[in-house]
Amino acid sequence: MLELRGVAGGYGGPQVLRGVTLRVAAGEFVALIGPNGAGKSTVLKAVAGVLPRVEGEIALEGRPVQGLSPRALLALGVVYLPQGRNVFPSLTVLEHLELMRDLAPHALSPEAVLERFPALRPLLGRRAGLLSGGQQQLLCLARAALASPRLLLVDEPSLGLAPRVVEDVFAALADLRGRGVSILLVEQNARRALAAADRAYVLELGRTRLEGRGRELLEDPRVAQLYLGAPVSASAP
Amino acid sequence: MRGAKGIAASAAALGVFLAATAGAGAAAGKTPYVVGFINHLTGPAAVYGQSMMKGTELAVAQINARGGIDGHPLKVIYKDDQLNPSLAVSAFNTLVGVDHVPVVMGSGSSTVTLALVPLATRTHTVLISSISTSPLLAGSSPWFFGVMADDNAQGAEWVKVAKALHVTRAAVMYINNDYGVGVMKVFDKDFAAAGGKVLVNQSFPQGGTDFRTDILKVEASGAKTVFIVGHVQEAGTLLAQAGQMGFHPQWVGDTALNAPQFVQLAGAEANGMILLSAGNHFTAAYRRFSAAFTARFHEAPTIWSDFAYDTTNLVARAIARGGYDAAGIRAALAATRGYVGASGVKTFQRDGFTAGNFDWYRVRNGQIVFWHAG
Amino acid sequence: MIALQILVYGLVTGANYALVAVGYTLVYGILKFINFTHGDVAMVGSFLALTAIGAMGLGLPAAVGVAVVGCAILGMAIERVAYRPLRRAGRLTPLLTAIGVSLLLENLVQLVFGAAIRTFSPPPYLAGTVVVAGAYVTGVQIAIFAATAVAVAVLAWLIGRTALGRQIRATADNFDLAVAMGVPTDRAILAVFALGSALAGLAGVLFGMETTVTPTMGISLGISAFAAVVLGGIGSVPGAVVGALVLGVAENVGAWFLGGSWSDGIGVLVLALTLLVRPEGLLGRRDPGAVKL
Ligand SMILES: Nc1ncnc2c1ncn2[C@@H]1O[C@H](COP(=O)(O)OP(=O)(O)O)[C@@H](O)[C@H]1O
Numbered sequence: 080m081l082e083l084r085g086v087a088g089g090y091g092g093p094q095v096l097r098g099v100t101l102r103v104a105a106g107e108f109v110a111l112i113g114p115n116g117a118g119k120s121t122v123l124k125a126v127a128g129v130l131p132r133v134e135g136e137i138a139l140e141g142r143p144v145q146g147l148s149p150r151a152l153l154a155l156g157v158v159y160l161p162q163g164r165n166v167f168p169s170l171t172v173l174e175h176l177e178l179m180r181d182l183a184p185h186a187l188s189p190e191a192v193l194e195r196f197p198a199l200r201p202l203l204g205r206r207a208g209l210l211s212g213g214q215q216q217l218l219c220l221a222r223a224a225l226a227s228p229r230l231l232l233v234d235e236p237s238l239g240l241a242p243r244v245v246e247d248v249f250a251a252l253a254d255l256r257g258r259g260v261s262i263l264l265v266e267q268n269a270r271r272a273l274a275a276a277d278r279a280y281v282l283e284l285g286r287t288r289l290e291g292r293g294r295e296l297l298e299d300p301r302v303a304q305l306y307l308g309a310p311v312s313a314s315a316p
Numbered sequence: 317m318r319g320a321k322g323i324a325a326s327a328a329a330l331g332v333f334l335a336a337t338a339g340a341g342a343a344a345g346k347t348p349y350v351v352g353f354i355n356h357l358t359g360p361a362a363v364y365g366q367s368m369m370k371g372t373e374l375a376v377a378q379i380n381a382r383g384g385i386d387g388h389p390l391k392v393i394y395k396d397d398q399l400n401p402s403l404a405v406s407a408f409n410t411l412v413g414v415d416h417v418p419v420v421m422g423s424g425s426s427t428v429t430l431a432l433v434p435l436a437t438r439t440h441t442v443l444i445s446s447i448s449t450s451p452l453l454a455g456s457s458p459w460f461f462g463v464m465a466d467d468n469a470q471g472a473e474w475v476k477v478a479k480a481l482h483v484t485r486a487a488v489m490y491i492n493n494d495y496g497v498g499v500m501k502v503f504d505k506d507f508a509a510a511g512g513k514v515l516v517n518q519s520f521p522q523g524g525t526d527f528r529t530d531i532l533k534v535e536a537s538g539a540k541t542v543f544i545v546g547h548v549q550e551a552g553t554l555l556a557q558a559g560q561m562g563f564h565p566q567w568v569g570d571t572a573l574n575a576p577q578f579v580q581l582a583g584a585e586a587n588g589m590i591l592l593s594a595g596n597h598f599t600a601a602y603r604r605f606s607a608a609f610t611a612r613f614h615e616a617p618t619i620w621s622d623f624a625y626d627t628t629n630l631v632a633r634a635i636a637r638g639g640y641d642a643a644g645i646r647a648a649l650a651a652t653r654g655y656v657g658a659s660g661v662k663t664f665q666r667d668g669f670t671a672g673n674f675d676w677y678r679v680r681n682g683q684i685v686f687w688h689a690g
Numbered sequence: 691m692i693a694l695q696i697l698v699y700g701l702v703t704g705a706n707y708a709l710v711a712v713g714y715t716l717v718y719g720i721l722k723f724i725n726f727t728h729g730d731v732a733m734v735g736s737f738l739a740l741t742a743i744g745a746m747g748l749g750l751p752a753a754v755g756v757a758v759v760g761c762a763i764l765g766m767a768i769e770r771v772a773y774r775p776l777r778r779a780g781r782l783t784p785l786l787t788a789i790g791v792s793l794l795l796e797n798l799v800q801l802v803f804g805a806a807i808r809t810f811s812p813p814p815y816l817a818g819t820v821v822v823a824g825a826y827v828t829g830v831q832i833a834i835f836a837a838t839a840v841a842v843a844v845l846a847w848l849i850g851r852t853a854l855g856r857q858i859r860a861t862a863d864n865f866d867l868a869v870a871m872g873v874p875t876d877r878a879i880l881a882v883f884a885l886g887s888a889l890a891g892l893a894g895v896l897f898g899m900e901t902t903v904t905p906t907m908g909i910s911l912g913i914s915a916f917a918a919v920v921l922g923g924i925g926s927v928p929g930a931v932v933g934a935l936v937l938g939v940a941e942n943v944g945a946w947f948l949g950g951s952w953s954d955g956i957g958v959l960v961l962a963l964t965l966l967v968r969p970e971g972l973l974g975r976r977d978p979g980a981v982k983l
Pocket residue numbers: 090095113114115116117118119120121122
């Protein structure tokens with residue numbers, strides 16, 4: 080589905096990405112973890128077409144896509160959820176869904192999506208700025224689902240949410256994956272991400288360092304020590 | 317009225333044209349005498365500045381056609397102030413500091429000219445205005461000269477009009493700048509002294525476009541006669557709006573409104589209006605000027621063109637008599653007595669203004685026609 | 691009824707300001723800067739109508755069409771040529787560009803039409819006057835009220851109820867997110883300039899029928915409309931309309947009690963008072979930004 084080979088790039092200053100190589104197979108759920116400032120968000124931006132400078136190869140189903148605008152990528156079925164509060168405060172919940180319906184070529188109807196996100200139904204007329212953080216994140220996922228994407232790029236969806244809401248978010252991601260959507264997830268909450276993902280990559284200083292099945296990496300002492308808060312073991316390099 | 321009159325005018329125009337062509341070479345020999353000109357060439361008051369520039373251009377062409385001033389061609393540097401005093405000040409500084417002119421002709425609006433007076437005093441430069449008439453200018457500087465009589469004369473002239481109309485109660489509408497306030501104050505005092513009563517003095521803004529509430533207030537005062545002082549644009553719009561509102565008093569205007577553009581703007585409401593005109597326009601000198609102007613510009617002169625024409629000729633005459641330096645020009649201007657210009661006979665008083673006299677006009681069927689010698 | 695008459699005049703003045711003010715507020719909402727060329731776009735609208743009626747001999751409705759379409763195109767051209775290249779250049783740069791474009795428009799129009807003051811008369815079917823509760827209202831004034839009401843209603847529908855309107859509001863709310871989501875933000879911004887400029891063109895025609903037309907008329911029109919925007923709450927469309935009507939009435943009440951020469955001063959006073967007492971304006975929010983409807 081998605082393949083990055085030797086991707087470098089940044090914001091105009093020093094290079095932030097210096098060699099990112101990763102692959103997301105069709106229908107696969109891949110997590111990208113790593114320390115703060117490693118460049119995880121920057122990788123998603125490079126794929127989503129919002130990073131000012133990108134070198135290397137980014138291919139979607141074998142077609143090079145670097146340089147394409149978010150709008151062109153949306154037409155190819157790529158939906159990007161940036162880090163942070165991804166709603167338009169003055170638009171209502173329904174208007175968010177209508178906004179996406181007007182943009183995505185294979186959009187579902189708002190009604191079809193509301194059946195999958197029943198919690199949003201009573202909030203349809205409310206301005207998104209007045210929703211709780213969890214409701215806003217659900218709205219983002221509903222909006223993404225409405226586009227019926229083939230690839231979802233999602234950046235820190237659990238950030239700042241209560242544990243119960245984090246579970247709702249991961250349930251929604253699992254549901255999307257169940258419908259054949261490929262997912263590339265960036266998460267600080269590495270433990271939760273690795274538990275949910277089929278495969279994962281570890282990013283350090285702008286380079287993909289480790290790769291493995293989600294559960295393998297959970298048990299990898301290097302990962303455990305660096306990102307999962309495990310006690311430092313003598314076998315660490 | 318002011319247009320070219322048939323064959324005689326065309327012949328005169330042709331004569332001037334030939335003279336201008338022939339003389340161009342004659343005046344080219346010696347170094348030019350350069351003088352400055354500052355006026356509203358663009359912006360809301362460009363109507364005035366453009367017509368003054370044309371009067372000046374005509375005078376310069378004729379002077380140079382006659383061989384210039386003792387063989388020196390007269391050259392004018394034109395500067396635009398857009399009715400903005402600070403632009404006028406910087407234009408003046410350039411003319412005096414860079415071009416070293418001994419005399420500046422300008423500006424039109426009293427407000428702008430007043431801003432130049434201190435500079436003229438400080439730099440010992442002659443400042444001669446064609447049509448600035450604010451009483452604040454009178455005696456403001458030994459270097460200031462005004463070719464049109466000041467507003468004191470105009471306000472007093474309105475009182476004469478009121479007497480001729482047997483009017484004892486009237487309203488005044490004045491534009492809120494030095495010019496309008498000057499005329500309003502003089503009329504207010506002189507009319508009361510003559511036993512009249514001003515029902516309301518209503519100001520309206522320079523650059524304004526909507527005067528309906530002002531008109532409403534004047535109408536509510538019960539005035540049947542309204543004296544109005546302003547610029548063409550505002551006053552013309554104001555009369556048109558009064559007409560739309562069904563308010564039809566006897567209007568009496570100031571000299572600044574004696575212009576076809578005003579009547580065109582005011583529309584039917586201008587009919588019957590009485591307008592002043594500074595100077596005398598039924599003279600041989602005016603007819604010669606008018607014919608030459610029309611021949612050169614293919615349009616009739618406005619009532620400001622002739623004053624600018626006279627201003628330029630007075631300056632040239634003063635250079636010829638006093639020499640090409642500011643002190644000499646100033647002395648020669650101050651000594652001017654009984655100069656017969658296109659706009660009337662000019663004698664400078666001690667306060668720098670010429671002694672004035674007025675003609676009264678009336679608007680009939682959209683035309684401004686001579687009515688009465690005031 | 692003099693009070694009612696003053697109210698009518700105030701509302702007519704205000705309706706014209708409203709049409710111009712809406713354009714300021716829309717552009718501010720989406721780009722966070724004051725488009726100071728806007729008053730001059732209205733001026734161009736007046737001259738387009740003048741040309742349509744005078745030189746081309748068209749009727750008023752066709753002249754309105756020419757002015758509205760012409761100004762919409764002009765507004766889009768200004769955005770495309772003067773502002774878009776500077777979109778990431780901070781706030782001062784577009785302001786300086788705006789001054790340049792304003793001077794260019796004023797001088798171009800003066801070059802083509804001359805400095806003379808012009809008027810265009812209303813068509814015969816608007817020349818009449820009706821008396822409402824003792825106040826005189828002319829046909830032109832009724833047309834101004836009606837045209838303003840229709841234009842503002844159409845705008846409210848466009849912004850509040852259509853796909854384009856959602857995209858405009860999304861772009862105004864969060865530009866970066868809108869880009870990331872694939873919202874055609876350039877088109878939304880162009881649309882805002884087109885809509886605002888079209889209304890300014892309409893204002894230019896209506897204002898021209900009520901008053902006079904000069905190449906510099908856009909300056910004071912722009913200042914008044916800007917004061918109305920600040921009064922109503924910058925970024926808020928209903929705020930711009932309410933602010934304009936309040937300012938129009940205040941100017942005319944002031945003209946009655948203090949003299950017409952005070953009306954500009956009242957605009958400045960209202961501006962200063964608003965900034966001191968309630969900087970977010972009558973209908974604005976503390977955190978300006980979004981286009982609100
Ligand atoms: N918009 C930006 N402009 C310039 N530098 C940025 C920008 N965003 C992030 N960076 C820099 O890029 C590096 C990686 O950031 P980011 O991708 O956000 O890391 P992560 O998501 O892994 O925490 C950091 O050093 C950060 O300072």
